[in-house]
Amino acid sequence: MTWVATVTVPAIETEGALTYATRFLPFTTAATAGGEVQHVLTPLGYATAVVLLAVFVLLNYFGVKLFAQINNVLVWWKLAIIVLVIVVFLITALGTTQMGSPANFTSHGFAPGGVPGVFVAISTAGIVFSFVGFRQGIELAGETRNPKRNIPIAVIGSVGITAIIYAALQVAFTLGVPEKLLGHGGWEKLSFTNDAGPLAAIATIAGLGWLAFLLYVDAVISPADTGLITTAVSSRVSYALARNGNAPAFLARRNRHGVPWIGLLVTFVAGLIVLLPFPSWQQLVGFITSATVISFGVGPLAVGALRRVEPQRERPFRLPGKDVIPLLGFYAANMIVYWAGWQTNQKLFATILLGYLILLIWQLVGRARGSRPTLDFRSGAVWLLPWFAAMALISWLCDPEAHPELFGWVFLINAVVTVVIYVLALRFRMPRARTDELIAEAEEEGAEEATSSPTS
Incomplete structure (x- = not known):
């Protein structure tokens, strides 16, 4: 996304x-x-x-x-x-x-x-x-x-x-x-x-x-x-x-x-x-807003997970309030996606489904070539799929245009969904050993980039 x-x-x-x-x-x-x-x-x-x-x-x-x-x-x-x-x-x-x-x-x-x-x-x-x-x-x-x-x-x-x-x-x-x-x-x-x-x-x-x-x-x-x-x-x-x-x-x-x-x-x-x-500027705005914000939604969950699995790691940037700001950020992302309306979000979730199909194909192709990336499915899909399903269901059943009488209730419904998904994501986060492995890999690639990139 x-x-x-x-x-x-x-x-x-x-x-x-x-x-x-x-x-x-x-x-x-x-x-x-x-x-x-x-x-x-x-x-x-x-x-x-x-x-x-x-x-x-x-x-x-x-x-x-x-x-x-x-x-x-x-x-x-x-x-x-x-x-x-x-x-x-x-x-x-x-x-x-x-x-x-x-x-x-x-x-x-x-x-x-x-x-x-x-x-x-x-x-x-x-x-x-x-x-x-x-x-x-x-x-x-x-x-x-x-x-x-x-x-x-x-x-x-x-x-x-x-x-x-x-x-x-x-x-x-x-x-x-x-x-x-x-x-x-x-x-x-x-x-x-x-x-x-x-x-x-x-x-x-x-x-x-x-x-x-x-x-x-x-x-x-x-x-x-x-x-x-x-x-x-x-x-x-x-x-x-x-x-x-x-x-x-x-x-x-x-x-x-x-x-x-x-x-x-x-x-x-x-x-x-x-x-x-x-073909219209107006038609594109809602779609891109939803796609952008739903991609932002993963960030707060990553912050919460990394704080628990890597508590001793040096942090150049420090965010106060423990889980308060990540929860508020995740909640805001969910609400903004809902406000876009079902007419826009049905295209969004169709795109997400297409992305999953492409990812599945890429997994099969990678397996055949011996270069299949590790998905860590248990640490991701357990919360990711229910999150997308809940957001699609809320957007469809409580669409602001079709059901304005439910508009106020979604503030509460999304709050519950936000907390449940957040807890799920933290409960099934990656183990420390796997996280260390990925961070070390990223640091190695970063060092390689620093030595190989042109000065421009």
Whole structure:
């Protein structure tokens, strides 16, 4: 699921970039699906998506140094545009009558569409998706010189700075919406005719045409930059799968720049496939959010298990609270997956089932070649399969859209599932000897990587 969650992101970011670039050329067209208007790729859009995905691969092929130089420029551009929007919106909204007013915060009450909508939006409206960039600092940590210092800065810094910026942007947006637009159904019915970008639409209404233009340019650059980053990450995940024996060994081949180039090609092909059944940016967001978060769910369980089986091992990073934070993290992952809804999760669990079938085939092939990876089935499947089964059942029976009356009960149901699965995972964790063996193997491979990787 980690691989699925990373390899599909370049496609969704390309889709997002082209959705906003439709302002300039017909890359997408409006289509109605499930009663909602969505933007789907045109033939020109799909052809352009292919070119963009190829550019991501090409830029990553020449190593981390080139990738980092390009990414640094684009990140500073994105930050500058967001801060500019916040400042201009606040000044304009508070100083003129063309935009909204502080009354926008209270005029229609708290959560006028109902509290469930707030939680569902976390999964389906891109809220979680907007924060998952913190993982890239971890997944590319093997290519930093001082991970002990840099990883905490990257993870905590990215989440904290992003939260502050998004909160400020939301305040500016709420103030910026003209009151006349809220007079036709309130926040639930808020829409901007013939305009895919709400921030640019508000800027246009306020007579800030120059800012609207910058926003449209940024709406193309920002997702394209994220697509570039996740292309790098997904190739490293493919590389790691191969090194762990869970994927063909050729995925671990690197070019003279130290880049797993075959993994890049796999990401490119996967992106082309993903764009076919999910032609709309909106359709992709919920799926990738669920795939990403359910892959995160394994982390808290690993922390709890390693604390018990390796209590004396040196820890550069220390997490207080014993099992409290791992349990809360696992619970949050389960709730976010549920909020995505059954329409999205049925695709997620179908993908998980397909992954298990592929893993089974790979086991049989590996046995024939004498290179079958050890699955440690007892330590994994005893809790993993019941976890997936429980999450699928809850999502189906208590779907937020089909059964809104059960929405509140799922907070309690998922709490029980979280504790039970957590206890199961710790009860059937790997024994100390097996854990030591795997850690020693990882340390040996890490030392080998450090001596064989190019300086780039």
